Amino acid sequence: MTAAEVSGPASARPPAPPTTARRDLSALPKAHLHLHFTGSMRHATLLELAARDGIHLPDALVEDWPPQLSAADEKGWFRFQRLYDVARSVLRTEDDVRRLVREAAEDDRADGGRWLEIQVDPSGYAARFGGITAFTDLVLDAVADASRTVGIGMAVVIAANRTRHPLDARTLARLAAQYAGRGVVGFGLSNDERRGRTADFGPAFRIAERAGLMLVPHGGELLGPESVRVCLEELHADRLGHGVRVAEDPALLEQVVARGVALELCPVxxxxxxxxxxxxxxxxxxxMSAGARIALGADDPLLFGSRLAAQYSTMRAAHDLTDDQLAALARSSIEASRADDTTRAGLLAEVDRWCDTIPA
Known part of the structure; x- marks a missing residue:
């Protein structure tokens, strides 16, 4: 399939005249819908905080960074999770948390991000920060400060951990419901999708659904289309964290498109x-050809060494995407976000203006 044969998400704008020049992707306004909390940390910040407190970091997070990773088996995922846990351990103070959030906002802004939904599991930080409620309050305050200071719209997705008991997920869903409309916009389910039974988390997602939160479980990455099907049928997913392997089942992909379920793709x-x-x-x-709503995301830049704009540039190079197709992806990310209608309309207009610029 050639790039000319690939159509992005529906758009009313006519195609731009053919050109060999390319517009700056860091100037393309976009929404970032798949970014994990600790995974958003700058590498330099990790090193600085670890040195401050005498925390030993493995070589994979120092001179061998970014680490060579593979999650093809449980051992590979364990190594990935161990590195994530080590990185989380450097967050010791409220100022550390505020710094992480502010720098994530600054990095997204530099990459053209205009709306960011950062995902966090408060239970992973509760012991050090006074419990899940106190930590959630801290994160939401940090997000509000960063949004004002940096000039980017921000919200929070609270996510449960698949490797923990489903009752823990219910606790987090109730927490998320308490903050619905006060900075928390969604409820997710993360970690290794090969662990546990996704359907067992259905009751937690019903709590979040009743609160009007967006339902955004991970699925369809390490496992194939059946994982997507369970997320749709048992968790009522509005968006899918990853979801990329739905491409292996055309009939299921057709359902995803018909339902308007967005895919948070993290290609790197x-x-x-x-x-x-x-x-x-x-x-x-x-x-894209099937009409899927797609939002490119960076997932965990700290471990993968690649931030938001790099996802667009990587896919541009890999699939020879045109600027119009990349703009369609940016529009799709904005449309799939939980930004309010006024913000969404303004961001879509910014994308139109990007398309109207003359490529350098």
Whole structure:
């Protein structure tokens, strides 16, 4: 399939005249819907905080950074999770948390991000920060401060951990429901999707659903289309964290498109974890051609070494995407966000203006 044969999400704008020049992707306004809390940390910040407190970091997070990762088996995922846990351990103070949030906002802003939904599991930080409620209050206050200071819209998705008991997920869903409309916009389910039974988390998602939160479980990355099906049927997913492997089941992909379920694709991490062999193997063109709503995300830049704009540039190079197709992806990310209608309309207008600029 050639780039000319790939159509992005529906758009009323006419195609731009053919040109060999390319617009600056860091200036393309976009929404970032798949970014994990600790995974958003700058590498330099990790090193600085670790040195401050005498925390020993493994070579994979120092001179061998970014680490060579693969989650093809449980051992590979364990190594990935161990590195994530080590990185989380450097967050010791409220100022550390505020710094992480502010820098995530600054990095997204520099990459053209205009709306960010950062995902966090408060239970992973509760012991050090006074419990899940106190930590959630801290994060939401930090997000509000960063949003004002940096000039980017921000919200929080609270996520449960698949490797913990489903009752823990219910506790987090009730927490998320308490903050619905006060900075928390969604409820997710993360970690290794090969662990536990996704359907067992259905009751937690019903709590979040009744509160009007967006339902955003991870699925369809380490496992195939059946994982997507369970997320749709048992968790009532509005968006899918990853969801990329729905491309392997055309009939299911058709359902995803018909329901308007957005896919939070993270191509660089898909390759790093061994889901695909290289960027050209990521089935973005097939998903776009089917009419899927797609939001490119960076997942965990701290571990994968690649931030938001790099996802767009990687897919541009791998699939020879045109500026119009990349703009369609940016529009899709904005439309799939929980930004309010006024913010969404303003961001879509910014994308139109990007398309109207003359490529350098």
């Amino acid at each position: 991490s898909n390759v790093a974890l061994g889901v695909y062999s290289d960027p050209t193997s990521v089935p973005l063109p097939e998903l």
